[in-house]
Every structure is written in C-alpha cells, then in structure tokens.
Amino acid sequence: MSQTHPPQNGNLIRLGPSLPKQNHEAWASLQQVLDALPDPAWVLSADGEVRLVNAAACRIYGHELREWQTATFLRAVGLGRRAFDQLVSLLHEEDYQYVEGEHRRRNGSRFPAELRLHPLLIQGASAVLVLGRDNSERKSAESAFREMQARFRQTFEHAGSGMALVLPEGFFLQVNEAFSKLAGYSRHELQQLNLKDLLHPDDAVRAFGGLEGCRSGGKEPLNLDLRFVRPDGSLVWGELSATWFSAEDDKTEYWIVLVQDITSRRQAEEALAASEERYRQVVHRVRDVLFQLDDEIRFVFLNPAWEKLTGLECGKSLGRRLTEFVTENQRDSLQNLCVSLREGERQVCEGEFFFEFTPGHDRWLRVTLMGDGCGTVTGTLHDIQEQKVDKDRLLDERQFLQAVIDGVCDPLLVVGLDHRVQLMNKAARRNATMLLVDGHHPFCYQLHLGRRQPCSGDYHPCPMAEVRTTGQPVTVVHYRDEKEGGQRVYEVQASPFRDADGRLSGIIESFRDITYLFEAEEQLQEKESRLDYLVQHDLLTGLPNRNLFLVRLRRMISRAMQSGKKLGVLLLDLDRFKNINDSLGHDIGDLVLCEVAKRLTTTLRDSDVVARLGGDEFIVVLDSLSAAEHVEAVARKILAALTPQLEIRDCQLFLTGSLGISLFPDDGGEPKELLKAADTALFRAKQAGRNSFSFYTPDMNARSKELLLLEASFRQAIEEEQLVLHFQPQIDLFTGHVRGVEALVRWEHPEKGMISPGDFIPLAEETGLIVPMGEWVLRQACRHAVRWRDLGFAPIRMTVNISARQFLKERLIETVLGILAETGLEPDDLELEITESMIMHDIERATGIMNRIAETGIHLAIDDFGTGYSSLAHLKRFPLTTLKIDRAFVKDIGSNLEDEAIIKAIIALAHSLDLQVVAEGIETMEQYGFLKENGCEQGQGFLFSRPVPADRISPLLRPRPLF
Numbered sequence: 001m002s003q004t005h006p007p008q009n010g011n012l013i014r015l016g017p018s019l020p021k022q023n024h025e026a027w028a029s030l031q032q033v034l035d036a037l038p039d040p041a042w043v044l045s046a047d048g049e050v051r052l053v054n055a056a057a058c059r060i061y062g063h064e065l066r067e068w069q070t071a072t073f074l075r076a077v078g079l080g081r082r083a084f085d086q087l088v089s090l091l092h093e094e095d096y097q098y099v100e101g102e103h104r105r106r107n108g109s110r111f112p113a114e115l116r117l118h119p120l121l122i123q124g125a126s127a128v129l130v131l132g133r134d135n136s137e138r139k140s141a142e143s144a145f146r147e148m149q150a151r152f153r154q155t156f157e158h159a160g161s162g163m164a165l166v167l168p169e170g171f172f173l174q175v176n177e178a179f180s181k182l183a184g185y186s187r188h189e190l191q192q193l194n195l196k197d198l199l200h201p202d203d204a205v206r207a208f209g210g211l212e213g214c215r216s217g218g219k220e221p222l223n224l225d226l227r228f229v230r231p232d233g234s235l236v237w238g239e240l241s242a243t244w245f246s247a248e249d250d251k252t253e254y255w256i257v258l259v260q261d262i263t264s265r266r267q268a269e270e271a272l273a274a275s276e277e278r279y280r281q282v283v284h285r286v287r288d289v290l291f292q293l294d295d296e297i298r299f300v301f302l303n304p305a306w307e308k309l310t311g312l313e314c315g316k317s318l319g320r321r322l323t324e325f326v327t328e329n330q331r332d333s334l335q336n337l338c339v340s341l342r343e344g345e346r347q348v349c350e351g352e353f354f355f356e357f358t359p360g361h362d363r364w365l366r367v368t369l370m371g372d373g374c375g376t377v378t379g380t381l382h383d384i385q386e387q388k389v390d391k392d393r394l395l396d397e398r399q400f401l402q403a404v405i406d407g408v409c410d411p412l413l414v415v416g417l418d419h420r421v422q423l424m425n426k427a428a429r430r431n432a433t434m435l436l437v438d439g440h441h442p443f444c445y446q447l448h449l450g451r452r453q454p455c456s457g458d459y460h461p462c463p464m465a466e467v468r469t470t471g472q473p474v475t476v477v478h479y480r481d482e483k484e485g486g487q488r489v490y491e492v493q494a495s496p497f498r499d500a501d502g503r504l505s506g507i508i509e510s511f512r513d514i515t516y517l518f519e520a521e522e523q524l525q526e527k528e529s530r531l532d533y534l535v536q537h538d539l540l541t542g543l544p545n546r547n548l549f550l551v552r553l554r555r556m557i558s559r560a561m562q563s564g565k566k567l568g569v570l571l572l573d574l575d576r577f578k579n580i581n582d583s584l585g586h587d588i589g590d591l592v593l594c595e596v597a598k599r600l601t602t603t604l605r606d607s608d609v610v611a612r613l614g615g616d617e618f619i620v621v622l623d624s625l626s627a628a629e630h631v632e633a634v635a636r637k638i639l640a641a642l643t644p645q646l647e648i649r650d651c652q653l654f655l656t657g658s659l660g661i662s663l664f665p666d667d668g669g670e671p672k673e674l675l676k677a678a679d680t681a682l683f684r685a686k687q688a689g690r691n692s693f694s695f696y697t698p699d700m701n702a703r704s705k706e707l708l709l710l711e712a713s714f715r716q717a718i719e720e721e722q723l724v725l726h727f728q729p730q731i732d733l734f735t736g737h738v739r740g741v742e743a744l745v746r747w748e749h750p751e752k753g754m755i756s757p758g759d760f761i762p763l764a765e766e767t768g769l770i771v772p773m774g775e776w777v778l779r780q781a782c783r784h785a786v787r788w789r790d791l792g793f794a795p796i797r798m799t800v801n802i803s804a805r806q807f808l809k810e811r812l813i814e815t816v817l818g819i820l821a822e823t824g825l826e827p828d829d830l831e832l833e834i835t836e837s838m839i840m841h842d843i844e845r846a847t848g849i850m851n852r853i854a855e856t857g858i859h860l861a862i863d864d865f866g867t868g869y870s871s872l873a874h875l876k877r878f879p880l881t882t883l884k885i886d887r888a889f890v891k892d893i894g895s896n897l898e899d900e901a902i903i904k905a906i907i908a909l910a911h912s913l914d915l916q917v918v919a920e921g922i923e924t925m926e927q928y929g930f931l932k933e934n935g936c937e938q939g940q941g942f943l944f945s946r947p948v949p950a951d952r953i954s955p956l957l958r959p960r961p962l963f
Contacts, residue, residue, distance in 0.1 A: 062106035184230030341371035887921025
C-alpha cells in the first residue's frame with residue numbers, strides 16, 4: 001500500500017449542528033448522500049468503528065451491509081490496523097490523506113484502488129470520511145500504452161525486413177538488425193555512413209532522385225529495386241520502399257525506409273530467362289513434330305521437325321487443319337479426339353494414324369494430344385512406320401506358333417516376368433472361360449487359380465519365383481477351390497523362356513489335374529487320423545482325455561507366459577454320482593455323463609478346454625483371463641448348468657457338483673502343480689457341503705476368497721448404481737450461511753445395508769476401481785449442484801475428494817472438464833480436495849497438475865491439513881484456495897493446549913497466504929466458539945449437520961440463523 005498526497009487541498013467537513021445519535025432521519029439523510037456517490041464511501045469513528053457504508057462499497061467489494069466491521073474494512077482496503085491508525089493521526093496535521101494500493105473483494109479477487117481520508121466532526125466528536133475509487137481502467141490504460149511502445153520497439157528490432165530511419169541528408173538516424181545484416185555493416189558503422197555509401201554507383205543517383213521526389217511530391221511511397229554493395233564487394237538486390245515522415249512542428253523529419261532482400265528473386269528471374277532459352281533450343285532440335293492447334297484444329301505453331309518429316313514448309317502449313325493430312329476413313333476418329341480434349345472430357349489422348357503428305361512422306365504416326373482447358377491443343381507426331389512393319393511380321397510368326405501350341409492337350413501358357421500371360425493354347429482358353437477371366441493379357445494366377453494376388457505359400461508356390469532362382473525347369477503343386485465346392489489339385493511344370501540374347505524373359509507353364517492321386521492319399525490319412533482321435537479322446541463323451549488335456553494345457557501355459565494373462569483350472573466332481581450307478585445302472589450313468597459333457601461344452605467359450613479325466617471327474621481350463629473374478633463367474637455358470645432336471649429313460653434326476661479352482665501362475669507353473677492345487681481346493685469345497693466351489697490358497701486362507709467375492713460385489717455395486725452420495729454442508733461461522741457442501745460416497749448394499757466407506761474405499765484403492773468410482777462421484781455431485789441451482793438456490797461450491805490414482809491419471813484435467821461440460825456446472829463452483837501425502841511424494845509433478853487445474857478456474861483444497869509433512873516453502877508454491885483443519889486437532893479443543901496452538905498457527909498461516917480455512921469435525925459449541933474467535937471462516941461437523949442424502953439437503957441451503 002503506497003501513500004501519496006495529491007496537489008489539491010481538502011477542507012474539514014463538519015456535520016452539524018448537533019446531531020443526536022437517536023436522530024434516525026438525519027442518519028438516513030446522510031446515508032442517502034453517501035449512496036448517491038458512484039464510488040465506495042465509509043464513515044468510521046476515530047477508533048475505526050464502521051458507522052456508515054454506501055451501496056457502491058457493498059456492490060464493488062461484495063460484502064453485505066451487516067458484514068462491514070472494522071476487520072472487514074481493513075481487509076477489503078488492504079490496510080493493517082497500525083497503518084490505518086497512523087493515517088487517522090495524520091489527519092490532525094493535514095486536511096486529508098491519499099493512499100493507493102490493492103483492494104480485495106469478498107470472493108478473494110483483487111483490484112487496484114485509491115482511498116481519500118477526510119476528517120469529520122459529528123456532534124463535536126471526531127470521525128473519518130473514507131472515499132474510494134477503482135483504478136482498474138486507469139491502470140489498464142497505462143499498461144496498454146507501455147505495451148504498445150514495447151510492441152513497436154519489438155517490431156522494429158525483430159522485423160524480418162530491414163528497417164531504417166534516414167535523415168534528409170542521407171545519414172542513418174536508426175537501423176534494425178535485419179538492415180545491418182543485409183548491408184553487411186554493424187549498426188555503429190552505419191551511423192557513420194550515408195545511404196549513398198551503400199548503393200551501387202549506377203543506382204545511387206536514381207535512388208536519391210526518387211527519394212527527393214517522394215519528399216516533395218506528396219505522401220505516395222517510393223518503391224525501387226536497388227543493388228547494395230557490401231564491405232566485401234558482393235552485391236545484394238534489395239526492394240526499397242520509402243515514406244517521408246514530417247511532424248507537425250516540422251522539427252522532426254526523416255524517411256522511413258523498408259528494404260526487402262530480393263536477391264533470390266532476381267536470381268530466379270535470370271534462371272527463368274536462361275530456362276526459356278534452353279526450352280527454345282529443345283523445341284527446335286527435337287526429332288518429333290511439336291505443334292499447337294486452335295479451336296478449329298488448325299496449326300498455329302510447328303517446330304522445324306515438321307519440314308523434315310513431311311517435306312512441307314512450316315510457314316505454308318500454318319492455318320491448315322490437322323485432320324486433312326490423315327486418310328479419309330480416320331478423319332472422324334482424329335476429329336473426335338480433338339473435340340473431347342477441347343470440351344474437357346479428357347486431358348491427354350493418343351492414337352495411331354496414317355498420314356498422307358507429299359510423295360515419299362506417307363507413313364504411320366503416333367499422335368499425342370494434350371488440352372489446356374481453354375481451347376488450345378498441344379501435341380506431338382512420332383514416326384512409327386518401322387514399328388508397324390515389325391509388328392505385322394511378328395503377328396504372322398505368332399499365328400504360326402499359336403497353331404502349334406493349340407495341338408497340346410494340357411493347358412499351356414507363356415508368361416512374362418510381370419506374370420502376364422503372353423500366349424495360351426485352346427485348353428488354357430477353355431479354363432479362362434470357366435473361371436470368367438476377361439481382358440487382354442491376364443495374369444497367370446487369374447487364369448489358372450482365379451486369384452487376385454500372385455501365388456505364394458505352401459498351397460500356391462510360385463513357379464516363376466522358383467525358375468528365376470534356379471534357372472532350371474521346376475514342378476510344383478497347386479490347390480484350387482472350385483465354385484461348385486471341393487478342391488482340385490494340379491501339377492504345374494514350368495520351364496525357362498529366354499530371348500535371343502539368352503536372358504530370362506518368362507516361363508513356359510503347363511498344368512494337369514492330379515486330384516485323384518491326392519484323394520487316394522487322403523483316404524489313407526483319414527484312417528490314421530481316426531486312430532489318433534480314438535487314442536486322445538474319451539470314447540463315451542467325445543471330450544479330450546487326460547493325455548490330450550495335458551498337451552493342450554502345456555500349450556495354453558506357454559501362451560499365457562508370453563501374453564501375461566492368467567489361466568483358470570476348474571476340477572469338477574459330480575456329487576453322489578456313485579448312487580446313480582449303483583441304483584440305476586451304468587447305462588444310465590453313462591448317459592448322465594454324456595449330458596454333463598454337453599452342458600459344459602455349451603456353457604464355455606470355444607477358446608476354453610473341457611476334458612473328462614475319468615469316472616465322474618471333468619476338468620476345465622479357462623484361457624486368457626485378465627481378472628480372477630471371471631473364474632468365479634464361470635464356476636457359478638457351471639454349477640447353474642448342472643441344476644436343471646435330467647430326464648433319462650423315464651428317470652428324473654437332479655445333479656449337483658463341486659468345483660476346486662487353481663490359477664496360473666498364482667498356484668503353479670506346471671500342469672501337475674495346477675491339477676494338485678485344484679484337487680486340494682475340490683476337497684475343501686466338498687467339505688463345505690457340496691454344490692459349491694473353492695479357490696486354492698497355500699493355507700486355504702479364507703481372506704483371499706473373501707477379497708475376491710467382495711471385489712466382485714463391489715464391481716457389481718458400481719454397475720448397478722448401489723453407490724449413493726451424501727452431502728455435508730460447510731457453514732460460514734460468522735453468518736451461518738451455507739458456503740458449500742462436501743460430497744461423500746456411501747455403499748447401500750441390497751443385502752447388507754449401508755456399508756462404511758472404511759470397508760470399501762481401501763478395496764477400491766487396491767483393485768483400481770477407485771478411478772471409475774471417483775469419476776461417478778464427481779459426475780453425480782456436479783449434477784446435484786446444477787439441479788439445486790435450477791431450483792433457485794444460490795450457487796454454492798461443491799467439494800469432491802480426489803484419490804491419488806485419479807490425481808496422477810494422465811487425462812485427469814480432460815475428464816474433469818468433460819464432466820463440467822456434460823453437467824453444465826461452472827468451474828468456479830467446483831472444489832477438488834486432495835491430501836498432503838498425495839502431493840508430497842512427487843512435488844514437481846503434483847505442482848504441475850495443480851497449476852493446470854487452477855488455470856481452468858477450479859478451486860483446490862488440502863484435506864486433513866496439519867497431519868502431513870508439507871513445508872511452508874512448498875505450500876506457497878501450490879495454487880490453493882482452502883486449507884482444511886483435520887478433525888484430530890478440532891476434537892481436543894478445550895482440553896489440549898498444543899492442538900489449540902496448532903489450530904491458531906494454521907489459521908494465521910492460511911490468512912498470510914490469502915487462503916480460506918475450513919475446520920472439520922465441529923461437534924460442540926466450545927469448538928465452534930474457539931474457531932470463530934480465532935478467525936476460522938468456515939466449518940463442518942455434526943454440530944451443524946451430519947452428511948445427509950440429496951433429498952434432505954434443501955432445507956440446509958436456505959439462509960437461516962446459525963443458533
């Protein structure tokens with residue numbers, strides 16, 4: 001808070017004549033005068049008691065009229081009591097006092113303001129009139145002006161282009177770094193030089209003539225391309241723009257010069273000119289005819305190759321149509337190509353045409369046309385006369401060769417290195433027709449197998465690849481799926497096909513159907529497979545027997561070790577099955593076992609394994625488990641699957657079973673270990689009364705099973721919304737108003753009733769369910785806060801506890817902001833409560849997270865303050881709004897002086913850091929009085945209200961007397 005004295009003098013303000021204290025009308029009149037002022041005003045007694053406050057003070061500072069006390073006034077205007085008393089004492093010597101500083105509103109926000117203190121005489125007694133004014137706009141204007149000056153300096157200094165202020169004589173007043181870099185001189189050197197010293201002699205006169213014209217001719221800027229000579233003699237091209245500046249007093253005059261380095265552009269222009277010259281040389285020397293046509297298909301350009309090809313002069317050929325040189329039966333085709341280009345249907349097209357020029361110059365030419373979309377067509381003429389002759393000769397040879405290979409019975413192909421069929425016989429063409437292969441030169445794998453990709457793998461080895469590798473004939477086997485169903489097997493023989501120089505250019509391929517040979521082999525293998533099946537399966541139920549089960553279990557263990565997943569081994573024993581065999585016979589017993597096998601198979605996944613070990617024992621392996629509760633769920637399904645009544649040969653039977661469960665890798669890493677553990681657990685299940693299951697533990701510890709079941713129940717509680725929220729109000733200890741509520745989660749179990757948080761919160765932390773539960777609590781709390789606001793209650797702050805796992809979660813901020821957006825709650829109405837221990841393990845990371853939360857406008861509170869080990873140095877760094885005093889200190893108020901001293905220290909510390917204080921666990925009037933007396937603003941506890949459900953919080957939200 002700074003103290004200054006404005007130049008004007010104030011006068012003593014007298015209120016009189018004598019104004020009795022009981023004269024309410026006079027006080028009301030004085031109040032009206034103060035309320036008419038737009039700025040805050042107070043009347044205080046000489047000892048600092050607030051006597052009158054105007055409406056502007058209440059509006060601007062956010063305090064209600066009844067809240068203005070001496071402490072409220074001093075805290076709002078940022079004055080200590082000693083400073084205020086000193087100002088009042090100075091009023092005896094001077095007419096007024098003027099003070100500037102930072103004031104604080106009730107919501108904690110700060111703003112710059114000033115105070116004027118004037119002495120008053122009321123009924124002959126001294127008083128003080130205090131007038132305030134919000135200086136936010138003036139401070140903002142001053143800051144904006146300073147910022148504008150800084151931006152100009154930064155723009156000038158850091159501009160990418162050279163900038164300079166040049167005096168009328170040509171000397172430099174000021175230059176920036178970019179200009180210095182372009183000129184090659186330091187700034188100090190430039191201040192000793194004239195602009196003429198930097199320019200090429202041929203450009204200096206032109207430049208200064210232009211500058212003088214700009215100076216005398218008006219406000220139009222000057223633009224010139226000039227050469228600058230650097231100290232090393234190198235030239236730099238610069239685009240100079242100059243504007244004449246003259247102040248109104250004509251005492252400040254200079255050119256504002258902007259120079260852009262255009263050396264690269266000038267070099268590019270020179271390179272373009274050289275490129276155009278090279279292009280002209282290419283056009284005149286190329287052997288193909290280059291031409292351009294107008295929209296009537298007339299020549300408007302021809303290169304010299306035209307005269308050599310046609311025997312006609314270029315000049316005499318311009319203006320003639322392209323189509324008049326081709327044979328009459330081809331003119332329409334060429335005309336259509338030109339029209340399609342001109343109308344934009346195609347961009348490039350070509351064709352082969354026979355041109356008739358002069359005697360001796362008639363020949364086949366390939367015409368290539370390109371359109372520009374504006375009606376102009378550019379094209380080339382390429383001589384293909386010799387190619388046409390060679391092509392006709394090759395066609396005759398090909399027809400002879402085709403007649404030869406058509407006499408081969410098996411399909412035969414000549415295939416190029418690109419896998420395209422160059423030649424095929426009649427048998428191959430019949431095969432192509434059968435596979436519906438169309439097109440010229442199809443791929444070999446399309447023609448033979450109907451595939452879309454080249455042959456590969458064991459079922460379709462590529463003969464081309466084999467020949468290219470070995471250079472020798474090869475034989476491979478292909479399997480082809482038929483459209484009618486089934487599969488055919490073909491033997492493919494491929495030989496190298498070489499050109500005249502001996503280089504490999506493809507393969508000659510033939511193939512024949514050898515399916516009948518494989519069918520005979522399959523019949524033999526089928527008999528062998530049947531024998532293997534009988535050895536590895538239970539003959540009665542068809543399930544894998546013990547041998548096959550152990551093989552599969554070893555494979556599953558190997559996969560689980562690689563993936564990090566769990567396996568579940570469930571050993572099933574039918575209860576009292578011996579009674580069925582003894583009373584109804586083994587035939588009935590066998591049918592019962594078959595029905596159990598069916599029920600197990602339909603109950604389990606395809607990836608799981610179920611086997612019969614012998615007698616009435618079955619075993620199940622559950623694959624790829626991510627959590628142990630899945631095993632429990634499957635165990636219940638298995639027992640439930642056995643429950644329905646069995647009707648076998650007019651016998652109505654009811655089955656139950658017992659299950660022993662072991663887990664990999666928890667209970668063993670080998671099949672024998674897992675089977676032994678499951679058998680031990682099965683024994684315990686039968687001891688427990690049958691029709692049940694038991695998990696194996698080394699000491700059969702009941703706690704592990706209890707934890708597993710409780711975890712499953714708790715997951716179900718979250719899914720079925722058994723969790724509910726209770727709310728405990730946070731009371732303003734001075735006004736009795738509810739300033740906020742804290743959301744507390746409860747578990748309302750359908751069978752066990754209300755479960756204490758002390759029982760399920762640690763479980764949620766241990767299993768990781770604390771994160772989804774925390775998000776559910778946050779979402780429900782925000783919804784309730786918005787619902788109360790919509791019902792007309794004043795907005796209050798909703799406090800929600802955040803767990804350590806939530807706090808350290810990567811997307812915490814995104815999750816919280818998403819919930820706020822979803823529910824419509826403002827960030828300022830939410831407070832996240834964290835503990836000291838949560839943030840002290842990794843202070844830097846925690847500080848970063850808290851800063852990001854605070855930047856969104858969400859408030860932060862430290863819960864149970866005083867029980868951890870945060871230091872003052874750390875506490876100052878945290879963007880907190882609230883400290884909460886732990887109930888452990890509050891409960892001993894009146895009986896423990898040490899706890900009372902700690903509470904006083906916490907309150908003083910909070911106020912010194914401009915933090916609010918909330919005390920927890922207030923249960924007695926003595927505790928309430930002590931906390932209020934020592935400046936604790938808010939509190940919560942059974943003295944005010946226990947945590948209550950949402951439907952019972954409404955009466956507590958209305959303003960009411962505290963006691």
